[in-house]
Amino acid sequence: MAQVHKTQAKLALHLGAMAREARARAGLTQEEAAERIGVATEVYGRLERGNMLPSLPTLMRLCRALAVDANPLLGFSSSTPPAWLSLEIPGEDEPPAVRRLLRTVRKLKPRQLAALSNVASALLPSPGARVPRKTKHAS
Structure with missing residues (x-):
């Protein structure tokens, strides 16, 4: 099914x-x-x-x-929304900075979006790469 x-x-x-x-x-x-x-x-x-x-x-x-x-x-016979209608707001659990970034990204032209996608991919660590640990530096 x-x-x-x-x-x-x-x-x-x-x-x-x-x-x-x-x-x-x-x-x-x-x-x-x-x-x-x-x-x-x-x-x-x-x-x-x-x-x-x-x-x-x-x-x-x-x-x-x-x-x-x-x-x-x-289910539209009362003043409350029907039980089957979940009014989930996409991204409501995301941090405000992510929501702001998404609003900006939605305004980009296709070419700009492709360039941003390449930059974002370059920022991610490659699979299997070690993430360096933060060390304390003496002042």
Whole structure:
């Protein structure tokens, strides 16, 4: 099975659980729900188990068949963000100096970026090279 992005996996689990609840409220079996949506029973089962995300047209048919709004299925029914939506800010755990450098690097032209990449590579120690220890010097 292909690796799924963790946000997509969380969304798939949430959507599956909500679809299962809506199907149960509608008094349908998985087979009946799948027939109304126009998918194979096995596909619908995978959707409820959180093993897949439906396409947008399938999601729309799912909402119609189960008489449910898409917002609860996607977790957008409250004022707080849904549990599947992790609002991770890229680089928030990096030091401020690294974030400033990245902002500057993003402004570089391709040629400048290539030159900076070469300089950065030259600054790194070669594999297997010993890193000199700092020694105390007498003043």
